[in-house]
Each structure stands twice: as structure tokens, then as C-alpha cells.
Amino acid sequence: MLNQIDLSRADLxxxxxxxxxxxxxxxxxxxxxxNLSPSAVSHGLGRLRSLLGDxxxxxxxxxxxxxxxxxxxxxxxxxxxxxxxxxxxxxxPFDPARSTRRFVIGAPDAASSVFLPPLLxxxxxxxxxxxxSIRQLLPRYGEPSPALAWLDAIAELEARAMDxxxxxxxxxxxxxxxxxxxxxxxxxxxxxxHPFARNPTLENYCAMQHLVVSNAGxxxxxxxxxxxxxxxxxxxMLTVPNFMFGLAxxxxxxxxxxxxxxxxxxxxxxxxxxxxxxxxxxxxxxxNSIVPKVAMMDAGLxxxxxxxxxxxxxxxxxxxx
Numbered sequence: 449m450l451n452q453i454d455l456s457r458a459d460l461x462x463x464x465x466x467x468x469x470x471x472x473x474x475x476x477x478x479x480x481x482x483n484l485s486p487s488a489v490s491h492g493l494g495r496l497r498s499l500l501g502d503x504x505x506x507x508x509x510x511x512x513x514x515x516x517x518x519x520x521x522x523x524x525x526x527x528x529x530x531x532x533x534x535x536x537x538x539x540x541p542f543d544p545a546r547s548t549r550r551f552v553i554g555a556p557d558a559a560s561s562v563f564l565p566p567l568l569x570x571x572x573x574x575x576x577x578x579x580x581s582i583r584q585l586l587p588r589y590g591e592p593s594p595a596l597a598w599l600d601a602i603a604e605l606e607a608r609a610m611d612x613x614x615x616x617x618x619x620x621x622x623x624x625x626x627x628x629x630x631x632x633x634x635x636x637x638x639x640x641x642h643p644f645a646r647n648p649t650l651e652n653y654c655a656m657q658h659l660v661v662s663n664a665g666x667x668x669x670x671x672x673x674x675x676x677x678x679x680x681x682x683x684x685m686l687t688v689p690n691f692m693f694g695l696a697x698x699x700x701x702x703x704x705x706x707x708x709x710x711x712x713x714x715x716x717x718x719x720x721x722x723x724x725x726x727x728x729x730x731x732x733x734x735x736n737s738i739v740p741k742v743a744m745m746d747a748g749l750x751x752x753x754x755x756x757x758x759x760x761x762x763x764x765x766x767x768x769x
Contacts, residue, residue, distance in 0.1 A: 629760030
């Protein structure tokens with residue numbers, strides 16, 4: 449990325465500044481995160497532009513956006529900094545009991561609602577100084593292919609907008625470390641005493657009014673594709689933006705919805721919602737943690753990946769509805 453002459457003028461702090469600005473997309477927020485003034489960040493960006501021969505970031509009313517060149521540099525810069533951090537951290541081994549780091553985990557809300565409670569319990573006991581931030585990940589709107597639906601999330605992961613992505617997909621490039629946290633499938637969720645539970649046939653299911661969880665408000669989903677294979681359809685009366693809000697709606701209505709089994713097992717009883725097995729399978733998949741291999745040289749991140757896998761396996765024993 450830098451030639452021999454440029455290295456004599458390079459400053460590692462400029463790469464850290466670049467990483468922060470490409471994550472925050474805002475000079476002011478980057479300055480706060482780096483404990484610098486906005487003018488110092490702007491001055492650093494000016495040095496970077498001169499060094500790399502590109503504008504790197506363009507101003508917008510809401511902050512800055514990276515140029516194509518900056519986007520291309522995001523992954524190499526992240527790799528360089530990961531290696532540097534690994535070298536520095538090797539001087540003093542990572543100790544979760546003493547660490548005060550903050551980790552960012554990206555996940556859909558149905559997954560984070562399952563792994564987060566047991567994860568926080570373990571962190572509280574093993575690493576009381578560590579903080580966790582959760583970012584909600586969403587598949588691309590209207591994209592039926594799982595391989596394409598999560599490309600934006602993968603791009604954010606490689607740009608270091610988060611440390612770990614937790615995604616319901618298995619087939620990632622070899623540059624990633626993929627670990628299964630838990631297995632998942634879908635069941636039907638409804639209020640306790642719902643009439644459907646007395647006669648849970650597929651035809652009866654289609655006769656009900658339905659709720660679909662869709663951040664974009666799209667009423668069609670994988671369940672409709674399963675029904676179409678049987679020559680059936682349903683009426684979606686309501687869409688809501690997340691699964692937890694959907695539980696509150698299901699509790700007070702006769703709506704019925706397809707929900708992740710583990711999510712129902714952990715949270716539905718508080719709302720008076722129950723789950724029953726569907727008359728046809730609605731698919732089975734893994735919830736996986738994904739981390740770039742180069743980032744796993746970070747002992748702290750490797751610890752969190754291992755902890756996430758442990759909590760995902762142990763917290764779900766005996767919780768099936």
C-alpha cells in the first residue's frame with residue numbers, strides 16, 4: 449500500500465484515524481472516539497490524502513462517505529492494524545478479568561436476543577470490565593439468495609465496523625473463521641389458548657390471520673414459498689419491525705407467526721405466547737459467528753469468539769418448548 453519513500457513519512461496513527469473515520473462516517477464522532485479535536489482529525493485526513501493521493505472521504509450533510517479508493521483500502525488497513533495490535537498485545541497477554549475493552553457484535557435481533565443473555569452472564573463473571581455493543585444486522589431487502597442477502601454485513605465486518613458478525617448462513621470465503629453458535633428452526637408462535645393449537649393443520653394455518661416480522665414491511669417471506677409448494681397461500685394482516693415487538697402483539701391478538709424456536713423458548717413465556725411445531729418443516733439452519741482470520745490473531749477477540757460459542761451451546765440445553 450505504501451512504497452519505501454512514503455514509509456519515511458508515514459504515521460501509524462494515520463491508519464488508526466483512517467479506520468475510525470471509515471467506521472464512524474463522521475469527523476466529529478471520530479474526533480470524540482479518538483479524544484482529538486475535529487480540526488486535528490481534518491488535519492490528519494489531509495496528511496493521509498497527500499500520502500495516498502486520493503480524497504479518501506467526501507463531505508455530505510450527514511458526515512462523510514468513503515471514495516472507492518478508501519473502500520478498497522479498508523480491508524488492507526484493518527489487516528495491518530490487526531497485526532500491529534497482535535504484536536503489541538503479545539507483550540502483555542490478554543486477561544479478560546482485567547480488560548476494559550469494548551467489543552461490537554452484529555446480529556439480527558432474533559439471534560442477539562438468544563445469545564446475549566447467557567453471554568452477558570458469562571462476561572459479568574469472567575470479565576466484569578468488558579463492555580459489549582450490539583449492532584442489528586439485516587439481510588438485503590428482497591434478496592432471496594442467502595449468499596447475497598448478507599453481503600452488506602460481510603462488507604461491514606471487513607471494514608471493522610464490528611468485531612464479530614452473527615449470521616444465519618454457512619458458506620463464507622476461506623478468509624473467515626466460522627463457528628456454529630447454535631442450531632435453529634422455525635415454529636408457529638401464538639397466544640396461549642389460541643384456537644389453532646386445537647387443530648394445527650396446514651389448511652387451518654392458512655385460514656388464520658398472520659403476523660410477519662419484516663424491518664422493511666415486506667409481507668412475503670420464506671413461509672409463503674413453502675405454502676406455494678403446497679398450492680396454498682395466507683393473509684398477512686400485520687408486519688412489525690422486530691421479533692420482540694411481535695411477541696407483544698401476538699399476546700393480545702389472534703394473529704399467528706413463524707418464529708425461531710430458540711427465541712420462543714427464551715422469551716415467549718413472559719408474554720403469554722406459546723410455540724407449536726408446524727405441520728410442515730420450515731427449514732433448519734445454523735447461527736454462526738464470523739470473524740476474519742487475520743482478526744483472530746487478537747487474543748481478546750479470540751477469547752470472545754470462544755465464549756460466544758460456549759454460551760450458545762450451554763444456555764440452550766433443556767430450553768426447547
